[in-house]
Amino acid sequence: MSEKTDEERVEDLKRLWQQYGTYLIAGLVVLIAGVFGTRAWFDHQQARAEQASFHYQQLIQYAERSQHGEAIAQGRQLLDDFAGTAYAALGAQVMARVEVERGDADSARAHLQWSLANARLAEVRDLARLGLARLQFDANEHDAALTTLRSRENASFSALFDELRGDIHASRGETELAREAYAAALDQSTAQGSRELLQVKYDNL
Numbered sequence: 001m002s003e004k005t006d007e008e009r010v011e012d013l014k015r016l017w018q019q020y021g022t023y024l025i026a027g028l029v030v031l032i033a034g035v036f037g038t039r040a041w042f043d044h045q046q047a048r049a050e051q052a053s054f055h056y057q058q059l060i061q062y063a064e065r066s067q068h069g070e071a072i073a074q075g076r077q078l079l080d081d082f083a084g085t086a087y088a089a090l091g092a093q094v095m096a097r098v099e100v101e102r103g104d105a106d107s108a109r110a111h112l113q114w115s116l117a118n119a120r121l122a123e124v125r126d127l128a129r130l131g132l133a134r135l136q137f138d139a140n141e142h143d144a145a146l147t148t149l150r151s152r153e154n155a156s157f158s159a160l161f162d163e164l165r166g167d168i169h170a171s172r173g174e175t176e177l178a179r180e181a182y183a184a185a186l187d188q189s190t191a192q193g194s195r196e197l198l199q200v201k202y203d204n205l
Contacts, residue, residue, distance in 0.1 A: 052088065055074060059071055059075050068101065079114070083118065086121060092115035093112060097131075112128045113132065115128040126152055129148050134164060159185045160185075163198060166178045166182040175205050179202060179205050182205070183202065186199065
């Protein structure tokens, strides 16, 4: 097999960032400059990401089987040993879901806050915000939930943010604000099932 060109190695790194979300763009610049010109550094980073991926997949499997104790133990190992990876930030959100199923809302909040503080990707931080706002809403902390929703960074989940904002306003009897939020969610939503539910919510105001 022929040795890869510099351009091919750069493309490999880009694909890894898209998949794992753990490497800094500055690292690519330094790598291309030859400071980390050996394959050893790259192989180490890839191996670390693969290990984190394994623990994350184990966490998902335990969570799906409602094996809560095993899921939490796997999640703690992921956060302790691979805190700097994208998998850790996502794993913290899975742990939050497990804690909700166990009835421990405080621990769920703590995991979401950890994810929000440590995630490097805006999309992952927004998922943490969405989960946190839902917990705040469930606890009747409406103002706090709306504040959390307003700090959204990315448009990827705008429909979900607007729908939850509509739910909060509807629960407070703020019909016009709820209608505005649901209308915004309808404009952004592409999933048929979600659109049908949103339309029902809008029509019932």
